[in-house]
Amino acid sequence: MNVGVGLPTTVPGATGELLIEWARRADDRPFSSVGVLDRVVYDSYEPFAALAAAAAVTSRVRLATMIAIGPLRATALLAKQAASVHGLSGGRLTLGLAVGARLDDFDAAGVAHKGRGKKLGEQLAYIRGDVDGDKVGPSREGIEILVGGLSGPAYSRMARYADGYAHNGGPPRAFANAAGRALAAWSDLGRPGKPKLWGQGYFAFADPGRGEAYLKDYYAFTGPFAEKIAAGNLTSARAVKDYVRGYEEAGCDELVLFPTVGDIDELDRLQEALA
Amino acid sequence: MNVAIVGAGPAGLYLAILLKKLDRGVDVSVLERNAPDATFGFGVVFSEETLGALRDADPETHLEITDTFARWDRIDIRFQGRELRSSGHAFSAIARKRLLEILQERCRELDVALEFGVEVDELPDADLVVGADGANSLVRRFGEFGTKVRPEGSKYVWFGTDHVFDAFTFAFRETEHGLFNVHAYPYDERMSTFIVECPEAVWRAAGLDEMDEQESLAFCEQLFANELRGRELFSNRSLWLDFPKITNATWHSGNIVILGDAAHTAHFSIGSGTKLAMEDSISLAAALARRRWELEAAFVDYELEREPFVERTQDAASESAAYFGRIASYSHVEPIQFAFNLITRAGRITHATLGVRDPQFTRALDGWLGGRAVSPPPAFSSFELRGVRFEHRFELVESTVAVSAEGRVSAEDVPAPEGKLLLRLSHAGRRGATQARNRGVDLPLADGWPVVAPTKRPYAPFGQIPSEPDEAAVLEAFVSAAASARAEVLELDMAHGYLLGSYLSPLTNDEDDRLLFPLRVLEAVRARWEGPLSVRLSITDWHPRGNKVEDGIAIARAMHEAGADLIHVEAGQTIHDDRPQYRRGFLTALSDRVRNEARVPTLVGGYLTTLDEANTIVGAGRADLVLLDLPEPEIERPLQSSNSLLLGEVRA
Numbered sequence: 001m002n003v004g005v006g007l008p009t010t011v012p013g014a015t016g017e018l019l020i021e022w023a024r025r026a027d028d029r030p031f032s033s034v035g036v037l038d039r040v041v042y043d044s045y046e047p048f049a050a051l052a053a054a055a056a057v058t059s060r061v062r063l064a065t066m067i068a069i070g071p072l073r074a075t076a077l078l079a080k081q082a083a084s085v086h087g088l089s090g091g092r093l094t095l096g097l098a099v100g101a102r103l104d105d106f107d108a109a110g111v112a113h114k115g116r117g118k119k120l121g122e123q124l125a126y127i128r129g130d131v132d133g134d135k136v137g138p139s140r141e142g143i144e145i146l147v148g149g150l151s152g153p154a155y156s157r158m159a160r161y162a163d164g165y166a167h168n169g170g171p172p173r174a175f176a177n178a179a180g181r182a183l184a185a186w187s188d189l190g191r192p193g194k195p196k197l198w199g200q201g202y203f204a205f206a207d208p209g210r211g212e213a214y215l216k217d218y219y220a221f222t223g224p225f226a227e228k229i230a231a232g233n234l235t236s237a238r239a240v241k242d243y244v245r246g247y248e249e250a251g252c253d254e255l256v257l258f259p260t261v262g263d264i265d266e267l268d269r270l271q272e273a274l275a
Numbered sequence: 276m277n278v279a280i281v282g283a284g285p286a287g288l289y290l291a292i293l294l295k296k297l298d299r300g301v302d303v304s305v306l307e308r309n310a311p312d313a314t315f316g317f318g319v320v321f322s323e324e325t326l327g328a329l330r331d332a333d334p335e336t337h338l339e340i341t342d343t344f345a346r347w348d349r350i351d352i353r354f355q356g357r358e359l360r361s362s363g364h365a366f367s368a369i370a371r372k373r374l375l376e377i378l379q380e381r382c383r384e385l386d387v388a389l390e391f392g393v394e395v396d397e398l399p400d401a402d403l404v405v406g407a408d409g410a411n412s413l414v415r416r417f418g419e420f421g422t423k424v425r426p427e428g429s430k431y432v433w434f435g436t437d438h439v440f441d442a443f444t445f446a447f448r449e450t451e452h453g454l455f456n457v458h459a460y461p462y463d464e465r466m467s468t469f470i471v472e473c474p475e476a477v478w479r480a481a482g483l484d485e486m487d488e489q490e491s492l493a494f495c496e497q498l499f500a501n502e503l504r505g506r507e508l509f510s511n512r513s514l515w516l517d518f519p520k521i522t523n524a525t526w527h528s529g530n531i532v533i534l535g536d537a538a539h540t541a542h543f544s545i546g547s548g549t550k551l552a553m554e555d556s557i558s559l560a561a562a563l564a565r566r567r568w569e570l571e572a573a574f575v576d577y578e579l580e581r582e583p584f585v586e587r588t589q590d591a592a593s594e595s596a597a598y599f600g601r602i603a604s605y606s607h608v609e610p611i612q613f614a615f616n617l618i619t620r621a622g623r624i625t626h627a628t629l630g631v632r633d634p635q636f637t638r639a640l641d642g643w644l645g646g647r648a649v650s651p652p653p654a655f656s657s658f659e660l661r662g663v664r665f666e667h668r669f670e671l672v673e674s675t676v677a678v679s680a681e682g683r684v685s686a687e688d689v690p691a692p693e694g695k696l697l698l699r700l701s702h703a704g705r706r707g708a709t710q711a712r713n714r715g716v717d718l719p720l721a722d723g724w725p726v727v728a729p730t731k732r733p734y735a736p737f738g739q740i741p742s743e744p745d746e747a748a749v750l751e752a753f754v755s756a757a758a759s760a761r762a763e764v765l766e767l768d769m770a771h772g773y774l775l776g777s778y779l780s781p782l783t784n785d786e787d788d789r790l791l792f793p794l795r796v797l798e799a800v801r802a803r804w805e806g807p808l809s810v811r812l813s814i815t816d817w818h819p820r821g822n823k824v825e826d827g828i829a830i831a832r833a834m835h836e837a838g839a840d841l842i843h844v845e846a847g848q849t850i851h852d853d854r855p856q857y858r859r860g861f862l863t864a865l866s867d868r869v870r871n872e873a874r875v876p877t878l879v880g881g882y883l884t885t886l887d888e889a890n891t892i893v894g895a896g897r898a899d900l901v902l903l904d905l906p907e908p909e910i911e912r913p914l915q916s917s918n919s920l921l922l923g924e925v926r927a
Contacts, residue, residue, distance in 0.1 A: 118852060125736040129710070129718040152817070152855040160735075160851070161715045173583060184857040184882035187904055188848075189716050224525035227575045 001248040003274060004033030004064065005267065006200070006258030007054065010044040011214060014262040016053070019045065023054035025267050026061055033062040033094065035200070035256040038069050040105040042218070048081040055089035062092050066200055066256055067148040067166050069100030070123045071116040072109045076136050079127045087138040096166040096198065097124065098148035102221050117153050124161035146198055150178060155185035164196025164253070170232060172246025175199045179251050199252040201234055201243055204260040205269040208235040211260030233260055237273035244274065276301045276568055279399035280407055281414045283307035283389065285319070285371075286535030286552035287407030288378035292333055293560035295385035298568075304388035306399065311379060311391050317435035317469075317511065318345070318368045318462025320546035325554065326367065332557045339377045344369055345461040349442035352614040353502070355606075359614040363632030366443060368462040371549075403570060404531045405559075407552075410519055412537035418528025426517035428542050428596030430483075431472040432491065434513050438506035440467045445617060446502045447602065453477030454603045457499055458544060469508060470543065471495045474600055483515060491515065518542050518596065520589070526581075527574035534559060539585045541592035544599055545621055551588060555581055591621035594864075604871045608896055611643050616867075616895035626652060626890035640894050654889035658899055660807040660876065661840050663763050665695065668893045669903045671764065671878065675699040678752040681724060682774065687711050697809065697878075698762030700753055700800075704774030705734040705741040717851060728777050729784040735851040744774065750796055757800045764841070766809035767800060769793050769834075771848035776813060779830060780849045782821045790830065794837050801838035809878060810834045811843035814865045817853040824868060832873040843878040844869055844898070860888055867897035878902065 005026050008014045026034045034054055036047040051063040063085060070078060086093035099116045100106070106113040124147065125131065127140060147158035148166035158165050165182040167175050179197050186195045204211025212230045219226035234240045234257070247255045259266050278294055280287045283305050291303045321329075330337040344367045352359045382389055398404060398417040406414030415422055439461050446457040454477065458470040478484060483491055488510055496508045521540045526533050535552030555577075562576035598620040605613055615636075618624055630637040642648050644656040658665040665671075672694035677683040682702030708723025709716070717735035727749075728734075728741035757765060769775040775793045777783040801808060812834070814827030822830070831842045844866040847855045855861075862881030870877040880902035883889060889901045 121852060122736040124715075125718060128715045129737060130721065131719065131737040133721065152857060153852060155857045156847075156853070156855050160717060171579075180859050180882075181857040184859055184861055185855070187880075187882045188855070188857065188861075190712055191716065192713055224527065227571065228579055231572075231575045231579060 001244075001252050002032035002254045003244065004035055004061070004254060004256040005031045005270060006035045006037070006066070006256055007050060008259045008262040009047065009050045010037045010039060010042060010218060011259060011262040012043040014045075018262055018264060019050060020053055020057055021264055022267065023061075024057040025264070027058035029267065029271050031061060031271075033064050033254060033256060034058070035064040035066040035258065037066060037258070038072075038100075039102070039218075040072065040108045041102070048085055051085045051093070052088055055085060055092070058089070058092075062094050062144075063089050064094035064146075064198070064256065065096045066198065066258075067096035067098040067146070069105060070097040071099060071119040072105060072111055075119075075123045075126050076132070078123055079132075079140060080136055082127065082143060083136075083138045083140045086140065086143050091142050094144040094146060094198075095127070096146040096148055097162075098154065098166070104221075117151075117157075120147075121157055121161075124157060128161045144196070146196070155181050156189070158182060158195065159185035159189040159191055162195070164198060166198045167200065167252075169200045169202065169229070172243070172250045175247060175252060176250035197251055197253045199247050199250075199255045201247075201255065201257050202229075202232065202260050203234040203240060203257050203266070203270060203273075205235065205237075205266060205273070206263055207261050208233065211235070214260050240270070240273040276403070277401045278303045278403045278405065279401035280305045280405040281307075281395050281399065282406070282408030282412075282535075282537070283309075283311075283375070283379070283391070284407060284409060284535065284552070285374055285378065285549050286556050287405065288375065288382055289333075289336075289553050290405060290407065290534070290556035290560060291387040292336065292378065292381050292385060293556060294563070295382075295387055296333065297560060297564050299386070302388075304390060304401075305382065306393045306395055307389070307391045308394050309391065311375075311389070312372070316371050316433055317466065317509075318460065319371050319374060319549040320366055320368045320460065321550055323365045323367075325550045328554060328557055332560075333381070336377055336381050339381075340369055340374065341367070343373050343377075343463060345463055347442050347461065350618065351440075351442040351444045352610075352617055353444065353446040354610050354613050355447075357610045359610055360442070361614065361618060361629070361633050361636045363629075364443070366460070366546075368460055368468070370462050370466065373463065374549075398531070402530060406531060406533035406537045407535050407556075408537055410521055410536040410540055412533060414531060415523075415533060415537060418531045420526070420528055420533065421524025423522045424519045427520040427593060428518050428544070429472050429474045429600050430478040430515050431470055431518065431543065432495070432513050432515045433511075433543075434469045434471065434492065434495065435509040435511065436467050436469045436503055436506055437465060437509070438467060438503050439465065444502070446499065448498055449606065450477075450481065450498065452480035454606065455498060456599060456602060457502060458546075459502065460546075469499075469503075471499070472544075472599055474603070477603075478515065488512075488514060520593065520596075522589070526578050527571075530570055532559065532570075532574050532577070539589060541585075541588045542596035544595045545588070545592045545623075547588050547592065551585060554584070591623050595621040597864075601868070601872075604868070607874070608871065609643065611640055612894070612896045615640050616897070619891050619895050625887050626894050627887040637894075644894065652886075652890045653892075653894035654886055654901065656893065660764070660899075661805075663807050665900065668899065669889055669901050670695045671697045671900055671902065673697050673699060673766075673902065674762075675701050675768070676756065678702050678749070678756040681707065681727065682749075682752065683707055683724075685709050685711050685720075695764075696762040697764040697766055698760050699766040699768050699811065700756050700760070701768035702749060702752070702774035704728045704744075704772070704777050705732075705738065706771075706773055708739060728774065729786065730777075732783070734772060746792055749774065750799055753796050754799050754803055757804045760804070762806075764807045764809055765800070765804050766811055766841075766843060767793075767797060767839075768811050770811040770813040770843070770845040772813075772850060776849060779812075780816050780822050782816055782818060782850050790833055794833065797834060797837050797839060807840045808838060809841040809843050810839040811845055813845050813847055813849050814869055815846050816849040817847040817855050818850065821849055821853070824865065827865075828869055828872050831869045831875055835873060835875040839875070841876050841878055841900070842869055842873070844881075857882075859884060860892075863888075863892055863897055866892075867895075870896065870898060876900075880904070
């Protein structure tokens with residue numbers, strides 16, 4: 001299993017300078033990817049813009065959206081943004097897509113929330129299927145596509161159009177359960193081989209209280225579930241190690257750990273915890 | 276800190292005890308609307324595992340509880356005039372009334388304030404309020420829990436009897452109105468719980484909807500006179516009920532926390548309600564101790580710890596409830612297979628785990644299937660289909676060929692696999708002319724050949740608009756492919772929205788007689804192919820306007836009558852945006868229904884990754900043949916010299 005690290009693009013107050021330095025250092029350390037989240041109505045950075053910046057200061061790590069909310073964007077534009085990051089990074093984009101969970105993001109983007117699943121299906125068919133006759137470049141060849149979500153249609157879209165599955169985080173047994181469903185869908189759609197399985201988690205070493213407050217705020221839209229997500233924040237080396245081991249046993253291929261505190265030294269602490 | 280617990284059932288009383296043990300300085304009161312000696316139901320069941328938890332949490336009550344326990348280790352299944360016995364299932368039960376007495380007594384010892392005959396009309400004034408007031412919880416109205424209640428399973432009524440059973444007993448009785456069944460178990464040296472169950476239609480046909488309590492008791496007593504050995508049934512407000520499956524989005528709201536049936540119910544047929552409730556109390560008390568009475572943190576701990584157990588138990592309970600709802604369809608099954616299907620109904624016991632508990636039983640089952648006293652497990656038993664003998668049940672390998680160039684999915688050739696060949700004849704219909712599957716599925720080719728389907732709607736985004744099929748040519752293509760086929764089993768692909776499948780669903784065919792053309796193809800191929808013929812069907816479209824399971828079973832029956840020897844059970848993919856329910860073995864329950872309701876041999880896959888699943892499926896008669904997805908065993912790897920275990924290799 002590979003371990004990647006998230007950029008703090010959704011941690012309020014993170015400066016552009018911090019994000020770029022974060023990406024640069026991640027590339028210098030033994031992380032295999034940098035990941036970003038996607039949200040409109042929040043003090044956060046646009047995921048493709050952030051990955052484009054990261055592309056410029058990295059040469060090795062994969063650049064992953066974990067996930068980007070596809071239906072918020074017009075299909076051809078989404079394909080173009082993705083292809084641009086892919087081109088700028090020399091072919092390092094992992095494009096995780098899902099339908100999104102927040103009404104306010106759709107309202108703010110002026111996009112209908114209803115029909116978002118259907119739209120995501122079309123977007124995946126468009127991006128993967130080369131249906132535009134190569135008129136919307138640069139080339140999308142080699143973009144690794146992941147689909148996230150826990151519904152039946154999400155697994156089916158993943159198996160139909162993607163290379164793998166992006167899980168939304170939680171204890172290893174929750175990941176294992178979702179991975180089982182993803183594998184079943186993959187087999188049902190008759191895809192050869194196995195889907196790539198990506199997992200994620202949150203961490204904060206220096207100031208867990210701040211990390212917890214951020215997670216409760218970020219996930220306030222989920223109601224009481226926010227507390228459970230906050231309770232899952234990994235705040236010690238022990239917790240990180242257990243989490244990594246649990247995910248590895250559950251068959252995860254790539255685990256991306258997201259910071260909940262925008263402190264550049266958190267990267268060093270994460271690296272130590274993993275050592 | 277003061278705590279108000281609403282509801283003096285096992286969960287509420289046990290929590291009161293544990294909180295007092297945790298901190299004698301905490302004020303704990305239990306508020307109960309009924310009198311101290313009022314109780315509903317008769318006995319409650321515990322497993323060995325639960326007993327261990329109770330012993331650790333409070334040895335004093337554990338001792339008293341186990342003192343009065345009825346214990347047994349057998350499940351007896353009485354079916355078609357036979358009794359099958361399976362042992363190794365350690366259970367205990369206690370009179371609910373006695374359990375409450377023990378817990379009340381212990382509460383008094385620990386200075387818990389017990390208040391009976393109290394209605395809770397408003398939120399009690401306390402630092403912590405606990406809703407332990409059961410399925411119809413009133414406490415839930417004081418917070419936001421996102422409660423959902425839906426009935427599950429059949430009609431049931433809960434009696435007691437003074438016939439003391441010596442095992443957990445399932446009895447089945449056929450009547451002119453339909454099948455009734457009983458769940459009975461002893462709970463002390465004098466009494467047993469006796470639950471009678473039947474589907475609602477049977478209940479109405481028997482006139483039970485119009486009987487009063489006494490009449491229905493007399494009816495059940497007479498119906499099960501054999502099981503009761505002339506003893507009586509006792510009523511305790513024993514009315515016929517629908518079981519409410521209760522779920523809550525969260526188990527806490529402000530300073531209120533709910534547990535037991537108020538938070539979640541599990542169908543009585545797996546006997547886990549009281550066990551779950553008391554384990555909730557243990558978990559909540561431990562979380563409050565760990566978090567030093569910081570309520571929100573403790574509530575989150577409690578939910579995180581309990582949710583997975585509760586979810587699994589509720590899933591198993593729902594499987595069990597659904598099983599008992601359709602038992603009438605198993606009336607033709609051989610008793611040993613019937614019993615094994617019953618024991619494995621909830622997915623918690625498999626052929627392998629039963630083999631550990633009760634090797635005699637699995638040996639008998641294997642022997643019955645294998646035809647010899649000592650036989651290999653079910654998946655290795657032989658099977659015969661229209662003159663073709665299978666040495667074991669997972670011998671088939673699939674290969675698909677298109678019956679015509681038009682009917683290809685993609686332009687790639689498929690290599691023929693090794694093994695006993697199931698050759699699937701397929702016409703892709705509107706799913707044709709797509710790119711190779713390694714990129715994705717249903718991605719149209721830029722310059723693909725024209726596709727055909729009964730309606731002019733494309734299958735997936737950017738797909739071609741299909742034109743009308745030339746049915747005579749399609750029929751001829753299937754027949755000539757069949758005539759030249761070299762395989763052990765020939766299969767017609769009528770699933771997953773391919774051409775013949777798209778005829779069968781109202782989602783993809785606007786005609787009324789949707790079976791007409793597929794049946795013509797089947798009959799024509801049947802006339803040309805003498806060996807085993809399989810039909811692959813999507814038993815459900817997984818869509819509200821599509822074929823339901825009942826429709827799929829009716830189609831399977833029609834195919835069988837028209838000459839199909841085997842139904843290959845699949846689901847969904849009739850349209851691209853269906854609502855599938857994926858998990859390991861997601862087709863097994865469908866296959867069980869097709870096989871037992873349409874009475875036709877079935878083949879099933881559905882991501883089966885272990886031989887144990889195959890043994891359980893074949894042993895229980897849920898399918899005759901299986902397709903396995905066995906992963907390569909990962910028991911060996913090269914020794915690494917570096918210590919790069921955690922971070923893995925860097926990807927370029």
